[in-house]
Amino acid sequence: QKEVEQDPGPLSVPEGAIVSLNCTYSNSAFQYFMWYRQYSRKGPELLMYTYSSGNKEDGRFTAQVDKSSKYISLFIRDSQPSDSATYLCAMRRVAAGNKLTFGGGTRVLVKP
Amino acid sequence: NAGVTQTPKFRVLKTGQSMTLLCAQDMNHEYMYWYRQDPGMGLRLIHYSVGEGTTAKGEVPDGYNVSRLKKQNFLLGLESAAPSQTSVYFCASSSRVGLTYEQYFGPGTRLTVT
Numbered sequence: 268q269k270e271v272e273q274d275p276g277p278l279s280v281p282e283g284a285i286v287s288l289n290c291t292y293s294n295s296a297f298q299y300f301m302w303y304r305q306y307s308r309k310g311p312e313l314l315m316y317t318y319s320s321g322n323k324e325d326g327r328f329t330a331q332v333d334k335s336s337k338y339i340s341l342f343i344r345d346s347q348p349s350d351s352a353t354y355l356c357a358m359r360r361v362a363a364g365n366k367l368t369f370g371g372g373t374r375v376l377v378k379p
Numbered sequence: 380n381a382g383v384t385q386t387p388k389f390r391v392l393k394t395g396q397s398m399t400l401l402c403a404q405d406m407n408h409e410y411m412y413w414y415r416q417d418p419g420m421g422l423r424l425i426h427y428s429v430g431e432g433t434t435a436k437g438e439v440p441d442g443y444n445v446s447r448l449k450k451q452n453f454l455l456g457l458e459s460a461a462p463s464q465t466s467v468y469f470c471a472s473s474s475r476v477g478l479t480y481e482q483y484f485g486p487g488t489r490l491t492v493t
Contacts (some may be wrong), residue, residue, distance in 0.1 A: 275419050299480075310383070310469055310484030311422070355421060358482060365410050365429070365480045366437070369421035 270294050270367055273370030282379050284342035290356035290370045293337065295369070297358040300332050302341045305353045305372065313353070314342065346377045383476050383485035391491045392460040400455040400488050402470030410473045410483065411453040412437075413445060413465040418422050422469065428453055429475075460492045 273290045297319055303311035315330040317323045317339075323330045331340040331372055339358075340350075343350055356370040386401045402411065409430050411474045414422040424437030426445040442464060444456045453472075457464060467489050471482040 271421075273421070308487070310471075310486050312484065313481050316481070338444065357422075359480065365475070366424060366482075367422075367482065369423075371419050371421040 268293065268379070269371075270357060270368050271358060271370040274373055275371055277376050278373075279375040279378060280346055280375045282346060282348060282377055284346050284377075286350065286377070288343075288356075288373050288375070290352045291337055292339075292340050292358060292368075294358075294360070294368075295337065296360040296362065298361050299359040300330070300339050300369070301357040301359075302328075302330060303355040303357055303369075305355060306315055307352075311355055318334040320369050343375075348377050348379050351375060351377050383470055383472055383483050384407065385468075385485040386463050387488060388486065389489045392457075392459060392492055397456070397458050398490075399457075400459065400468055400470075402451075402453045402455070402472075402482070402485060403451055404470075404472040405451065406474070406483065407473060408472035408483075409450075409475045410480070412445065412470065412471045412473075413443070413453065413455045414469045416438065416465075416469060417466050418489075424453065425468075429465050431478065440451075457493070459491075462492045464490065465492045466490060 302315040327372040353372040355372040357367040412427040413425040428447040434452040470485040
């Protein structure tokens with residue numbers, strides 16, 4: 268079983284809809300949670316970063332962490348065709364220093 | 380700033396051939412990483428480095444070697460390529476300053492081993 272599970276999709280939504288993405292994980296030692304966005308044939312780029320539990324909002328993006336359920340979410344409001352990409356969750360343990368553990372990624376398609 | 384660059388962008392190898400992938404970063408980052416990305420598998424860490432002259436194994440190191448002779452460069456070598464090494468390879472770098480250890484990725488190298 269993978270440490271971090273993520274539905275591969277694709278998740279297809281109409282423009283303007285809310286996109287809901289999530290990851291589950293098994294290791295309770297994860298403390299730092301990130302979402303990366305990866306456009307086709309490009310490298311991933313950091314979208315959101317959250318420490319421990321709680322919510323974080325940045326423009327149209329909201330990241331949530333529920334450590335009791337070992338579950339993290341990313342919501343994209345008012346989705347745009349330019350949001351079409353693969354979204355990867357990533358996590359880090361304090362003791363692991365700089366190393367990240369990634370989920371498999373969810374492909375999102377926003378249709379005009 | 381170019382950020383993180385990777386050379387080459389594409390490569391086709393025959394089984395048993397060797398090659399070196401070059402990663403360069405101009406952000407003066409201490410940490411550098413090599414990942415491979417396969418469908419549905421996300422990014423898996425091959426090797427990483429926490430500073431010039433140091434390297435360490437990641438999650439899937441077998442069949443690969445690395446060197447970091449200069450702070451800005453991180454080389455990934457395949458001594459005897461196998462079809463199982465067909466993948467997209469990403470290099471990344473991060474600073475040791477701050478809590479996020481945000482990793483900046485290069486554009487990737489698409490490698491096919493026949």
